[in-house]
Amino acid sequence: QVQLVESGGGLVQAGGSLTLSCAASGTNFGIRPMAWYRQAPGKQRELVATITSGGTTNYADSVKGRFTITRDNAKNTVYLQMNSLKPEDTAVYCCDLQRGFRTYWGQGAQVTVSS
Numbered sequence: 001q002v003q004l005v006e007s008g009g010g011l012v013q014a015g016g017s018l019t020l021s022c023a024a025s026g027t028n029f030g031i032r033p034m035a036w037y038r039q040a041p042g043k044q045r046e047l048v049a050t051i052t053s054g055g056t057t058n059y060a061d062s063v064k065g066r067f068t069i070t071r072d073n074a075k076n077t078v079y080l081q082m083n084s085l086k087p088e089d090t091a092v093y094c095c096d097l098q099r100g101f102r103t104y105w106g107q108g109a110q111v112t113v114s115s
Helices: none
Strands: 003-007 010-013 018-025 034-039 046-051 057-059 067-072 077-082 091-099 102-105 109-114
Touching: 003 091, 003 102, 018 034, 018 091, 018 109, 034 067, 034 077, 046 067, 046 077, 057 067, 077 091
Parallel strands: 010 109
Antiparallel strands: 003 018, 018 077, 034 046, 034 091, 046 057, 067 077, 091 102, 091 109
């Protein structure tokens, strides 16, 4: 079984920074593509960032230049560094892992950005 556990959510002021972590177990993490999604109340789930097993990254236009996705294969962990946070970044953030054609999800971490 694959398990993903997010941590690092919280409440921050606009313009501040926060780093989310997602620890994976139950799979060969180092060969798996990883991603961060978010969903705010009343909005559709949005793909925020992706990172391949080789370290290639992609970002949604809404976060490009502010967010950075990284991975530490020795720790089986993917990170999302969020800088210059805006109130519109408020959402539940979930990490996912792709294994074959299946996607595994973490439980989500709440990020709230105050004005």
